[in-house]
Amino acid sequence: ASSYTTSSHASKLLFRQLFEKESSTYTYLLADISHPDKPALLIDPVDKTVDRDLSVIKELGLKLVYALNTHVHADHVTGTGLIKSKALGVKSIISKASGSKADIFVGTGDTVYFGNLFLEVRATPGHTLGCVTYVTGDGPDQPNPRMAFTGDAILIRGCGRTDFQIFTLPKDTLIYPAHDYKGFTVSTVGEEMQYNPRLTKDEEAFKNIMESKSKPVISKDDGHSGARKSGLWDARPDFQSLMNL
Amino acid sequence: ASSYTTSSHASKLLFRQLFEKESSTYTYLLADISHPDKPALLIDPVDKTVDRDLSVIKELGLKLVYALNTHVHADHVTGTGLIKSKALGVKSIISKASGSKADIFVGTGDTVYFGNLFLEVRATPGHTLGCVTYVTGDGPDQPNPRMAFTGDAILIRGCGRTDFQIFTLPKDTLIYPAHDYKGFTVSTVGEEMQYNPRLTKDEEAFKNIMESKSKPVISKDDGHSGARKSGLWDARPDFQSLMNL
Numbered sequence: 001a002s003s004y005t006t007s008s009h010a011s012k013l014l015f016r017q018l019f020e021k022e023s024s025t026y027t028y029l030l031a032d033i034s035h036p037d038k039p040a041l042l043i044d045p046v047d048k049t050v051d052r053d054l055s056v057i058k059e060l061g062l063k064l065v066y067a068l069n070t071h072v073h074a075d076h077v078t079g080t081g082l083i084k085s086k087a088l089g090v091k092s093i094i095s096k097a098s099g100s101k102a103d104i105f106v107g108t109g110d111t112v113y114f115g116n117l118f119l120e121v122r123a124t125p126g127h128t129l130g131c132v133t134y135v136t137g138d139g140p141d142q143p144n145p146r147m148a149f150t151g152d153a154i155l156i157r158g159c160g161r162t163d164f165q166i167f168t169l170p171k172d173t174l175i176y177p178a179h180d181y182k183g184f185t186v187s188t189v190g191e192e193m194q195y196n197p198r199l200t201k202d203e204e205a206f207k208n209i210m211e212s213k214s215k216p217v218i219s220k221d222d223g224h225s226g227a228r229k230s231g232l233w234d235a236r237p238d239f240q241s242l243m244n245l
Numbered sequence: 246a247s248s249y250t251t252s253s254h255a256s257k258l259l260f261r262q263l264f265e266k267e268s269s270t271y272t273y274l275l276a277d278i279s280h281p282d283k284p285a286l287l288i289d290p291v292d293k294t295v296d297r298d299l300s301v302i303k304e305l306g307l308k309l310v311y312a313l314n315t316h317v318h319a320d321h322v323t324g325t326g327l328i329k330s331k332a333l334g335v336k337s338i339i340s341k342a343s344g345s346k347a348d349i350f351v352g353t354g355d356t357v358y359f360g361n362l363f364l365e366v367r368a369t370p371g372h373t374l375g376c377v378t379y380v381t382g383d384g385p386d387q388p389n390p391r392m393a394f395t396g397d398a399i400l401i402r403g404c405g406r407t408d409f410q411i412f413t414l415p416k417d418t419l420i421y422p423a424h425d426y427k428g429f430t431v432s433t434v435g436e437e438m439q440y441n442p443r444l445t446k447d448e449e450a451f452k453n454i455m456e457s458k459s460k461p462v463i464s465k466d467d468g469h470s471g472a473r474k475s476g477l478w479d480a481r482p483d484f485q486s487l488m489n490l
């Protein structure tokens with residue numbers, strides 16, 4: 001099972017995981033603090049917690065450059081617009097496929113640099129068409145293990161959409177989801193391949209799980225029930241083949 | 246402000262932060278995964294989430310050795326008893342000064358080994374008399390920066406009891422509290438010295454903060470209101486001298 005650690009990143013990455021309790025949403029702050037400007041980005045900022053986020057950024061002496069979204073969704077009313085109005089010069093980033101407005105559009109293979117660190121973009125459609133995962137770069141000065149910001153593509157030990165684009169990453173890659181309802185803060189590719197119900201049950205068993213009481217407890221206002229009912233989170237036909245990688 | 250990172254631990258530490266939403270309590274899992282037994286410990290387990298915690302421990306192939314509490318408090322009904330009944334051989338640990346029951350009692354200067362890693366115990370009384378902080382060891386094979394599990398001694402950017410015993414640690418020491426009501430997951434000694442209202446306001450201003458609407462939003466069942474009303478969280482007389490360190 002088990003050779004994981006949250007550690008041994010290149011020491012120049014500043015990383016903070018921030019939580020918005022009502023929607024159970026995680027916002028992530030990353031910055032290159034070895035660069036003189038200390039350029040920073042936020043992934044999936046929530047409108048209600050924009051002031052907290054900007055305050056931490058100011059206290060840490062960072063310069064916010066980008067506000068990225070992994071997807072557009074009712075459950076996290078994005079804080080991007082509010083951030084742009086309060087912190088001038090910040091550029092918003094989202095996938096082309098989202099059909100949403102932003103300053104910069106990205107897709108698979110694109111990179112987003114902040115200082116000498118960068119994120120790679122990987123399309124992980126399913127929960128919504130425009131869902132992307134942002135993964136820290138591969139290289140000697142980049143965080144090790146790598147970190148994947150998966151948006152709604154995975155719930156830890158849960159039933160988001162699990163995707164080739166995530167499961168081809170090294171097994172020690174840290175998975176940071178957009179939401180968690182069970183109190184998990186992080187997982188790894190290896191762990192989710194082994195213990196995520198989507199991947200460890202056959203399709204029929206998985207459907208039973210989705211319909212049974214063992215599904216995660218969802219807060220009433222998380223905005224995901226619609227997507228779940230509409231079948232966007234149903235098992236995809238090819239998920240079993242992932243087990244034969 | 247700013248040279249912090251959550252990273253560059255000795256790579257043999259496995260670390261997980263786990264959240265119990267109703268009481269806004271963090272439980273911490275630490276293990277030495279370079280040791281053949283993969284010995285693990287839990288800090289401040291909550292009764293409601295014991296099954297989740299034991300499940301993660303099993304999935305990661307760890308052997309749970311200790312269940313530690315930073316303090317005894319109504320708000321986190323400890324999961325220690327339940328853990329001992331479900332995972333045989335686990336020893337419970339708490340401070341002597343807590344007046345509580347446990348297998349092993351500790352106080353300032355004691356160490357708790359798990360594999361080749363260890364925690365140091367520091368008394369941080371205030372919120373309750375028996376409060377202790379567990380700090381990862383100082384040494385070449387120990388996590389760097391150090392990590393302090395402060396229990397109720399500090400709320401990040403909030404009003405817990407801030408103590409000499411914590412503020413003499415290196416400024417890059419990571420602070421992991423027992424509770425958070427604002428969505429923070431981690432801070433550092435340097436940040437809290439600079440931005441915690443307890444330390445950055447004079448005593449009168451601090452009392453106003455405690456009585457004003459800017460105090461953290463507390464969920465109705467967190468069990469802290471009694472302690473707050475009783476004055477246990479009031480400013481201590483000597484806190485101003487901390488500014489002159």
Ligand SMILES: [Fe+2]
Binds near residue numbers: 073075076152179
């Ligand atoms: Fe979402």
Ligand SMILES: [Fe+2]
Binds near residue numbers: 318320321
């Ligand atoms: Fe407490």
